[in-house]
Each structure stands twice: as C-alpha cells, then as structure tokens.
Amino acid sequence: MSLELIDITKRVGAETYIHPTSLVLPEGSFNVLLGTTLSGKTTLMQLMAGIQSPSSGTIRFRGQDVTRFPVQRRNVSMVYQQFINYPNFTVYDNIASPLKVAGMSAAEIDRRVGAAAELLRLQPMLKRRPSELSGGQQQRTAIARAIVKDSDLILMDEPLANLDYKLREELRDELPKLFAGRNAIVVYATTEPSEALLFGGNTATLHEGRVTQFGPTSATYRAPRDLTTAQVFSDPPINIADVEKHGNKLKVFGDESWPAGRAAENLPDGRYIFGIRPHYVTPLPVKAKTGEIEGRVLVTELSGSESVIHLSVAGKTWVSQSHGIHPFEVGSQARLHVEVNRGLFFLPSGELVS
Amino acid sequence: MNKTVNNRAWWLVLPVFAMVAFNALIPLITVVNYSVQETFGNNEFFWSGTTWFKQLLHDDQFIDSLQRQIIFTATVLVIQIPLGLVIALCMPRSGPWVSVCLVLMSLPLLVPWNVVGSMWNIMALPDIGLLGKGLNALGIPFNYTRQPVSAWFTVILMDVWHWTSLVVLLCYAGLVSIPDAYYQAARVDGAGPWAVFRYIQLPKLKHVLTIAILLRFMDSFMIYTEVIVLTGGGPGSTTKFLSIDLVQKALGGFDLGPAAAMSIVYFLIILLLSWLFYTLMMRSEAK
Numbered sequence: 105m106s107l108e109l110i111d112i113t114k115r116v117g118a119e120t121y122i123h124p125t126s127l128v129l130p131e132g133s134f135n136v137l138l139g140t141t142l143s144g145k146t147t148l149m150q151l152m153a154g155i156q157s158p159s160s161g162t163i164r165f166r167g168q169d170v171t172r173f174p175v176q177r178r179n180v181s182m183v184y185q186q187f188i189n190y191p192n193f194t195v196y197d198n199i200a201s202p203l204k205v206a207g208m209s210a211a212e213i214d215r216r217v218g219a220a221a222e223l224l225r226l227q228p229m230l231k232r233r234p235s236e237l238s239g240g241q242q243q244r245t246a247i248a249r250a251i252v253k254d255s256d257l258i259l260m261d262e263p264l265a266n267l268d269y270k271l272r273e274e275l276r277d278e279l280p281k282l283f284a285g286r287n288a289i290v291v292y293a294t295t296e297p298s299e300a301l302l303f304g305g306n307t308a309t310l311h312e313g314r315v316t317q318f319g320p321t322s323a324t325y326r327a328p329r330d331l332t333t334a335q336v337f338s339d340p341p342i343n344i345a346d347v348e349k350h351g352n353k354l355k356v357f358g359d360e361s362w363p364a365g366r367a368a369e370n371l372p373d374g375r376y377i378f379g380i381r382p383h384y385v386t387p388l389p390v391k392a393k394t395g396e397i398e399g400r401v402l403v404t405e406l407s408g409s410e411s412v413i414h415l416s417v418a419g420k421t422w423v424s425q426s427h428g429i430h431p432f433e434v435g436s437q438a439r440l441h442v443e444v445n446r447g448l449f450f451l452p453s454g455e456l457v458s
Numbered sequence: 459m460n461k462t463v464n465n466r467a468w469w470l471v472l473p474v475f476a477m478v479a480f481n482a483l484i485p486l487i488t489v490v491n492y493s494v495q496e497t498f499g500n501n502e503f504f505w506s507g508t509t510w511f512k513q514l515l516h517d518d519q520f521i522d523s524l525q526r527q528i529i530f531t532a533t534v535l536v537i538q539i540p541l542g543l544v545i546a547l548c549m550p551r552s553g554p555w556v557s558v559c560l561v562l563m564s565l566p567l568l569v570p571w572n573v574v575g576s577m578w579n580i581m582a583l584p585d586i587g588l589l590g591k592g593l594n595a596l597g598i599p600f601n602y603t604r605q606p607v608s609a610w611f612t613v614i615l616m617d618v619w620h621w622t623s624l625v626v627l628l629c630y631a632g633l634v635s636i637p638d639a640y641y642q643a644a645r646v647d648g649a650g651p652w653a654v655f656r657y658i659q660l661p662k663l664k665h666v667l668t669i670a671i672l673l674r675f676m677d678s679f680m681i682y683t684e685v686i687v688l689t690g691g692g693p694g695s696t697t698k699f700l701s702i703d704l705v706q707k708a709l710g711g712f713d714l715g716p717a718a719a720m721s722i723v724y725f726l727i728i729l730l731l732s733w734l735f736y737t738l739m740m741r742s743e744a745k
Contacts, residue, residue, distance in 0.1 A: 150642075153646065155642055155645060155646070175645050175646050176645070176648040180646060181646060182642065182643060182646050184637075184639040184642075184643065185639075186637050186639050188637070188639050188640055188643045190657050190658065190661070191658070191661040191662060192657070192661040193657070201647060202647050202648075205647055205648050205649070
C-alpha cells in the first residue's frame with residue numbers, strides 16, 4: 105500500500121533530469137524532497153503526479169502499474185510555490201472546484217468545503233476572491249483545495265517559499281497537523297534543511313538529479329551516507345577539511361594537529377575528508393576533545409541570540425554558528441574551537457566511514 | 459546639517475508644466491476660444507456664444523458621420539478583439555517560431571498610415587488590384603469607388619489588417635505572463651482546454667483586454683489618414699467619418715467656429731466613452 109518508483113529516469117533531449125531512482129513512499133507518510141534549485145525536485149514530483157511520464161522505469165501505486173496513467177486518473181493534488189487559484193472564483197468555489205469536477209452532490213461539497221475551510225481557518229474569507237486575500241490566505245486556499253478531495257498523493261512544491269517569514273512559520277507549524285490521520289502520501293519539496301528537520305517524517309536528499317539518500321529525516325541528518333548528502337542537508341553549509349590520520353592525531357590544514365577523538369578512533373591511518381556542521385565550531389572553549397582552527401574573519405552575522413562567523417582558513421571558507429553574541433572584527437584573525445567528536449569522516453571518494 | 463527651506467523646487471516642475479501647457483492646454487483653450495466666436499477672416503472675431511454647438515446638434519451631416527463612426531468603431535472592435543485573442547492563443551509559447559511570429563505580427567504596425575492607405579488603394583483596384591480583380595473574377599461585383607458596400611468592406615479589412623496585430627501582441631504578452639503552474643494545476647484538476655481558457659486565461663487577460671479595447675476604441679474613433687488615402691470619404695460621403703468631416707469643415711470651408719465646436723464635441727465623446735468603459739471595467743473588478 106504505497107507509491108513505488110522503480111528505476112525511473114527522465115531525459116529530455118541530451119539532458120538527464122533524473123538519473124535512475126528508486127523510492128518507496130509508504131501510505132500516510134510525510135516525505136520531504138530536499139535539494140537545491142535544479143536538483144530535480146520538481147521533475148521528480150511531476151513524475152510522481154503523472155504530469156510528465158518517465159523515460160524509463162515503473163511507477164506503482166498500491167501495487168498497480170500507473171506509469172502511463174495521466175494525471176487525471178491518479179487522484180493527486182498539488183500545491184505550488186506561486187499561489188495558484190482560479191482568479192475569478194470565490195474562495196469557496198476555488199476549494200470546491202475539484203469536487204465539482206468529480207461530480208459530487210452539493211450537500212457533500214458544502215460539508216467538505218466547510219471542513220477544509222475550518223482546518224485552514226478560511227471561513228471568514230469564503231466569499232472573497234483570491235485577489236482580495238493576503239499571500240498567506242491565498243496559499244491556504246490552494247492547500248485547502250489540495251486536501252479537500254481526499255487525494256491519494258499530495259505534492260507540495262516549495263509551498264512556503266513565497267511567503268514572508270512570519271506567515272511561513274505559522275503555516276509550517278500547521279501543515280503536519282493537517283495531514284495527521286490521513287492516508288494520503290504527502291511529498292514536500294524544499295531547499296531548506298531546517299524545514300525537513302521541522303517536519304520530521306522521511307527525507308530524500310537530491311543532488312543533480314540523483315536521490316543520494318532516503319530514510320527517516322533524523323537518521324539522514326545524523327548519518328548521511330556520503331559527503332554530498334551531508335552538504336545538501338546542512339545550512340549553513342557543512343565545513344570541510346582534508347585530514348590525515350596518524351595514530352591518535354589528525355593533521356589538518358598543514359600545521360594544526362587535532363586529537364582523533366571518538367569518531368576517528370577506529371579508523372585506519374590515512375587520508376580522509378572531515379566534515380563538521382557549523383554549530384560544532386564555536387568561539388567558546390569546549391570540554392570535549394577539540395581541535396582549533398585559525399583564520400581571517402570574512403563576515404560576522406549577529407542575530408538576537410546567535411552569531412554566525414565566516415572564516416577563511418587556508419583558502420577554505422568555514423562557518424561557525426554559536427549561541428550568544430560574539431563580535432569579531434572583519435579582517436581580524438580568529439581562533440575557533442572544533443568539536444572533533446561531532447565530526448563526520450568520509451573517504452576521499454565521498455563515502456561516510458565514521 | 460541645515461536644510462534649506464524655500465520654494466525653488468517649483469522651478470524643476472516648470473519645464474514639464476510648460477511642455478504640457480504648449481502641447482495640450484493652450485491649443486485646447488484656443489479651440490474653445492474659436493468655438494464661441496464667429497470670424498470672416500482679417501483676424502476679426504465676433505462673440506457668438508453657443509450658436510455653433512446648437513447648430514452642430516441639428517447638423518445632419520455631423521449626425522450622419524457620427525453614426526458612421528460608431529458603426530465603424532463597433533464593427534472593428536467586434537472583429538479585432540476576438541480575432542486578436544484567437545491568434546494570440548494559437549501562437550507558440552516557446553521555440554524558434556516565437557520570434558518569427560512576433561516579427562510577422564509587428565510588421566503591419568510598422569507601416570506608415572498613409573502607406574497603409576495607398577497599399578489597400580492599389581490592392582482594391584478593380585482592374586489591377588489583387589483583391590479587387592480577384593473578387594470580380596470570382597463573380598462578386600466589387601468596386602470601392604462606386605459601391606458603398608465595397609468601400610466599407612475595404613476600409614474595415616484594411617483596419618483589421620493594420621491593427622489586429624496590436625491586440626495580438628497585447629494578448630500574447632498577457633498569455634506568456636501566466637505562470638506554467640496554472641496550466642499544470644488545471645491538468646491536475648482535470649480541466650479541459652475550454653475550462654482553461656474560460657477560468658484561467660480569460661480572467662488573467664482581463665486587464666490586457668481592457669487596455670486593448672480602450673486603445674482600439676480611441677484609435678479607430680479618430681481614424682483619418684488611411685481612409686482619406688483609400689476612399690477620400692466616398693463614394694459620396696458613405697465613408698466620411700468624424701475626423702474627415704471635421705477637416706473638411708475646418709480647412710475646406712474655413713468654418714473655424716463650427717469646426718472648433720465640433721472638435722470639442724468630438725473630444726468630449728471620446729473622453730466620455732473611454733472614461734465610462736474604464737470605470738465600468740474597474741467597478742466590476744472591485745465587486
């Protein structure tokens with residue numbers, strides 16, 4: 105009882121949009137597609153919906169082969185980054201539109217629209233037109249239209265990207281509640297790792313048309329299978345350094361020497377790529393086994409409660425994200441602490457080893 | 459720092475003010491001035507009050523050309539707006555043919571108005587013109603210098619050829635600005651091509667169409683050059699539109715007063731109809 109993508113690909117002309125991809129999305133699951141722009145999120149969604157058909161491979165839904173079914177026969181709904189509603193319909197008629205197409209009775213339509221409007225707090229606006237609504241309300245209307253018809257598959261393509269900060273947070277909190285207790289498979293595309301972490305569920309990380317990893321969100325975050333996944337699933341970007349392990353010491357950036365720590369303890373000596381997320385690099389001394397880096401301060405971003413410091417270390421940019429306000433002068437030299445124990449070790453080929 | 463407070467900034471507005479005054483206000487006021495006076499040349503003017511306006515309202519020639527004008531403009535709008543919309547809908551949205559289509563569509567708009575008149579004049583000649591000779595060869599009697607029907611047909615055809623492109627370009631610009639996601643959303647909903655047109659494209663084109671109708675209304679109501687070159691208002695005065703009537707009065711008869719009164723009435727008609735149309739469109743929007 106699920107949506108299965110089996111070895112699907114999508115090529116247009118000489119360009120490959122989706123490399124062979126297999127995914128199984130269980131019924132009632134919330135799945136995040138995480139990747140930068142042009143990583144293939146939208147194409148993958150359109151393949152799932154049947155708006156485009158794959159160049160090769162099979163798509164099964166509840167065991168049935170639906171690869172060649174057009175979107176009309178798939179019972180899916182979509183929400184887009186732009187707020188897509190019928191411009192001259194009222195909010196009520198907009199939400200009711202898929203039900204009318206399905207030929208439902210007026211009483212049933214009324215009941216369902218009422219329920220969807222209540223969930224999305226749209227009752228006071230039912231008689232208005234989309235142009236008279238705020239961006240947040242327009243997107244709520246689009247979401248109501250997506251959930252009203254009990255679709256098997258609900259696809260959301262960066263639905264919050266065009267909303268301002270406040271509305272985004274609000275809707276972000278509400279979204280998972282909307283889908284709780286439904287059988288629909290929800291797929292949510294985003295460029296922001298923080299959104300994936302917030303929603304939980306499963307996350308598929310995408311990079312240049314490949315799904316690099318798919319699994320429960322927290323597991324994918326904590327143990328990325330390879331460097332690419334770690335890079336996709338880290339914002340600010342994960343810090344990278346080439347390290348050389350000798351016994352219980354790590355040689356980093358030529359002259360720094362770090363304790364190998366728990367993570368690298370059992371690795372054979374040799375060259376590795378060390379990756380560490382910015383919040384484990386801090387200006388404050390930490391108790392655990394730490395290394396240090398020194399570099400020139402490029403940028404400091406101070407928000408109310410945290411500091412983000414960009415540092416140029418031996419030609420690479422490192423980012424530190426820490427609680428509290430730590431003013432550093434741009435251009436000055438700074439020494440930061442690295443919680444080596446929290447780091448990830450990859451082989452030069454990119455595979456995670458520890 | 460101290461801010462200097464004075465009224466010197468007004469000088470900056472002066473050039474624009476002077477320009478508007480010279481090209482709009484002063485000529486308009488001159489015309490108003492003429493419309494209430496009588497002259498016999500020699501720069502002598504006599505006050506005549508509203509005589510010319512009263513006369514105009516009972517002037518059969520004016521009423522006739524106004525009627526012709528209204529029929530012409532209505533016909534042209536009824537043909538050009540739907541035709542332009544249909545052509546725009548048929549044009550490709552992407553690929554190499556886009557620029558070919560756009561260039562083809564822009565061509566008629568680049569032709570000078572009197573050249574358009576001459577082109578159609580030659581084209582419609584019954585003995586050598588493609589259109590005139592062709593129609594006669596098909597057994598349809600066609601002579602635009604003799605038969606009013608032929609003359610009207612040619613004038614309307616010419617205007618459709620000349621100006622439909624404008625509607626096409628405006629509609630096309632409106633169509634390409636509709637995000638792709640709308641079409642996709644419609645497909646997900648299972649909407650057919652008619653529903654897509656009726657519920658997505660048409661509503662999204664509303665403003666563009668308003669502008670297109672307004673522009674075509676004003677322009678066709680003021681048509682002069684092409685018709686003067688093509689038929690000269692004939693045969694008889696069957697294609698004598700308002701502007702032709704006006705020019706004949708003002709220059710031919712040197713009836714400055716009546717011509718000025720007519721200009722003002724003419725101007726007010728266009729202003730009033732445009733304003734009415736625009737307000738009605740915008741009011742239905744607000745609802």
